[in-house]
Amino acid sequence: MAELCETGTSVKLARGYLHPDDESAVQWCWDQVKPSLEDSKKMNGSILVEQRVDLSSVGLNVEGDPERCRIDLAIIVGEVAYLFDWKFGEGYVPRPKYNWQFRMYALGLVLDYGVKRVIATKLQPAAAEAFRRTADEFSDTDLMALADRVREISKACASPDAPLVTGENQCRWCAARDTCPARAGAVMGMPMHLGVEDWFRGIEPASRTDFYERLLVAYDWVSRARAHVESFILDGGRVPGFAIGEGRGSREWTDENAALVALRSIATQVGRNPESLLITKMASPSQAEKVLGTSKPIKEAMLPLIQIKPGAQKVVRAEETP
Numbered sequence: 001m002a003e004l005c006e007t008g009t010s011v012k013l014a015r016g017y018l019h020p021d022d023e024s025a026v027q028w029c030w031d032q033v034k035p036s037l038e039d040s041k042k043m044n045g046s047i048l049v050e051q052r053v054d055l056s057s058v059g060l061n062v063e064g065d066p067e068r069c070r071i072d073l074a075i076i077v078g079e080v081a082y083l084f085d086w087k088f089g090e091g092y093v094p095r096p097k098y099n100w101q102f103r104m105y106a107l108g109l110v111l112d113y114g115v116k117r118v119i120a121t122k123l124q125p126a127a128a129e130a131f132r133r134t135a136d137e138f139s140d141t142d143l144m145a146l147a148d149r150v151r152e153i154s155k156a157c158a159s160p161d162a163p164l165v166t167g168e169n170q171c172r173w174c175a176a177r178d179t180c181p182a183r184a185g186a187v188m189g190m191p192m193h194l195g196v197e198d199w200f201r202g203i204e205p206a207s208r209t210d211f212y213e214r215l216l217v218a219y220d221w222v223s224r225a226r227a228h229v230e231s232f233i234l235d236g237g238r239v240p241g242f243a244i245g246e247g248r249g250s251r252e253w254t255d256e257n258a259a260l261v262a263l264r265s266i267a268t269q270v271g272r273n274p275e276s277l278l279i280t281k282m283a284s285p286s287q288a289e290k291v292l293g294t295s296k297p298i299k300e301a302m303l304p305l306i307q308i309k310p311g312a313q314k315v316v317r318a319e320e321t322p
């Protein structure tokens with residue numbers, strides 16, 4: 001996307017190695033931003049691609065990490081900034097007004113470029129239709145008030161008695177996540193003396209949310225603790241009662257061609273069809289695209305042959321409401 005925004009070339013030329021599914025996601029994002037880029041050129045706007053904003057004045061110290069605070073695309077026309085950020089994952093990403101990353105990017109544009117309004121757009125091609133493109137507007141006044149709040153939070157975080165507030169999102173990126181007592185406490189605080197299923201059904205909905213959030217933190221802590229312990233053992237560390245063992249092996253032909261000749265002969269001897277030994281399988285739509293290409297006529301010809309089956313149901317975070 002960055003290359004596209006800079007060069008304006010076609011999606012395929014920009015990244016010849018894109019997987020067809022990714023290509024359509026990039027194409028969709030490109031279709032969303034292209035009109036704004038074209039308009040900005042007519043209006044002599046400034047186009048910023050992967051531009052880093054400086055948030056050190058509000059206490060967000062990202063020195064030494066050049067990947068942080070990098071806006072995918074910002075277009076500045078006069079006192080208005082149009083901010084775009086694309087999310088290629090499937091997981092829940094809140095819309096800009098509920099999303100600290102967007103709010104901080106918008107603040108960065110106010111601080112660095114002196115804009116008065118920021119129109120922030122989240123582009124997430126894999127999200128459900130209603131949440132694929134969500135946009136919110138911020139004023140410089142709102143953002144400067146937010147800057148004061150962030151300064152206070154940053155200052156409070158630096159205090160030795162800062163409260164530890166666990167949560168899937170904030171803990172995932174925290175450098176202290178393996179040593180944080182609050183995360184370990186989330187494991188210890190599980191209601192182990194109760195049958196969770198009946199107890200969970202009986203508590204208030206808000207308490208269910210609280211419990212599930214704590215469960216996610218505890219689960220992550222346990223998974224990471226297990227990975228650390230297992231890597232200690234695999235590196236030769238001593239844990240009495242445990243040792244390095246072999247995983248389950250798999251059987252493979254030593255020489256497929258020679259095996260096929262031999263097996264065909266055996267099949268004939270036992271009265272079975274030798275051709276049953278060769279299993280042919282229909283290519284998936286993605287594999288067929290790799291063979292046939294993804295030109296427009298091929299895509300059009302394939303379209304009526306493909307059905308989208310819904311994936312297995314899973315729990316996702318839901319869009320927040322005010």
Ligand code: SF4
Pocket residue numbers: 164165166167170171174175176177178180181182183
């Ligand atoms: S790991 Fe601990 S310190 Fe880090 S964000 Fe989570 S609760 Fe806060």
